[in-house]
Amino acid sequence: MEVIQIQICQVCGAQGAHGNHFGAISCRACAAFFRYFCKPCRLKRCFNVGMETSNFQYNRDSLFSRNVPTSLPKFVGRPEVVLFWDAEKPNQKSYIDVKFLVQKASEIFGQDFKNVYVRDSSLKRLSMGLKESEKKNLDGLESLSTINQSVVSDTWQYYFLTVATWLMHFEEFQKLEDTVKLKILETIWHIWATLDRHCATASYRRSHPYAPKTQIISRRGVLLDLTKVQFDSTWLSDYPSSEIAYFLRQNSSDHFDIIGALLELEPSDMEITFMLAQLSFEYAGKRCQGEILKLTEQFQKSLANDLHNYYVKEMNMPKYSNRLSKMMKINNSIQKNLWEHRPRMEVAKIFNIIKIEFSHPEMFRDSGFN
CATH class of the missing domain: 1.10.565.10 (Retinoid X Receptor)
Structure with missing residues (x-):
């Protein structure tokens, strides 16, 4: 009979850790607290077990993204009306x-x-x-x-x-x-x-x-x-x-x-x-x-x-x-x-x-x- 090993949350010690969150094995509750409103006492424990804010992942929602789609005017850095403006072209006023x-x-x-x-x-x-x-x-x-x-x-x-x-x-x-x-x-x-x-x-x-x-x-x-x-x-x-x-x-x-x-x-x-x-x-x-x-x-x-x-x-x-x-x-x-x-x-x-x-x-x- 195969014995299934249950992971333990490295932050609170609860059994049934959900997975690796922000660099540490933790349950969903600890992961959520760390991301949004972690208290100083809990935050210190999170940092001690290796959680880092640099591991936050943004824009994972497939229906909503904060990233502005790349367009030619955005890439070039000019409004569309002057996209193909030639600085060398003589301009007669x-x-x-x-x-x-x-x-x-x-x-x-x-x-x-x-x-x-x-x-x-x-x-x-x-x-x-x-x-x-x-x-x-x-x-x-x-x-x-x-x-x-x-x-x-x-x-x-x-x-x-x-x-x-x-x-x-x-x-x-x-x-x-x-x-x-x-x-x-x-x-x-x-x-x-x-x-x-x-x-x-x-x-x-x-x-x-x-x-x-x-x-x-x-x-x-x-x-x-x-x-x-x-x-x-x-x-x-x-x-x-x-x-x-x-x-x-x-x-x-x-x-x-x-x-x-x-x-x-x-x-x-x-x-x-x-x-x-x-x-x-x-x-x-x-x-x-x-x-x-x-x-x-x-x-x-x-x-x-x-x-x-x-x-x-x-x-x-x-x-x-x-x-x-x-x-x-x-x-x-x-x-x-x-x-x-x-x-x-x-x-x-x-x-x-x-x-x-x-x-x-x-x-x-x-x-x-x-």
């Missing part, structure tokens, strides 16, 4: 000269805006300046099927000059030197345009409740259906538009429904004006620092006082913190999206994915094109 825009803005700054409307509130003057640029008939919108270089250039020009004119309704801004005015304008025009497009789209959807949610509106009277419009990127990159979309500035509503929040809030003209000014001046201060930071903080303080007076005296709303909080959440979401996009654009520059070069590159920083 398209030069975009915007000196004429800067010149036109300087001419606007030279105009006399001293007798503009009421003088008791800077926020009111800015609000009236905003109304001047609005397209009166939203039913007569121009629907575009293709976005090409001409459309993009017209949009740049419209918003750059619109913001220049709007800023001149702000008396504190008028007192600045022209070089400082230009610096602020070149910094804020595109982020101002971002919020303005959201506000215009929300206003359009409020008056057209059955309009598709894929439609967006701009202040200059252009309607785009994101599911139908085609983007001609040949002037921007040698790569197809579907591949460079990742590197271009993403929609500000990716993480937060800005248009939905605006529809719920239903901001007045004064509130929209404050949001545009606060977003613009806070962004300019963070980006430029120094003297401009001090100026923009003063601007924001002055406009905040005007907004307080508007709520308390005109709207009879002494408790307005909830509305203000919602407004700031919208503005912060736009800024967050802008900061998150920066690393993508840096990658696009390194690999020459974007082939345009500007005469005034700082004017297009964070715009999604530079």
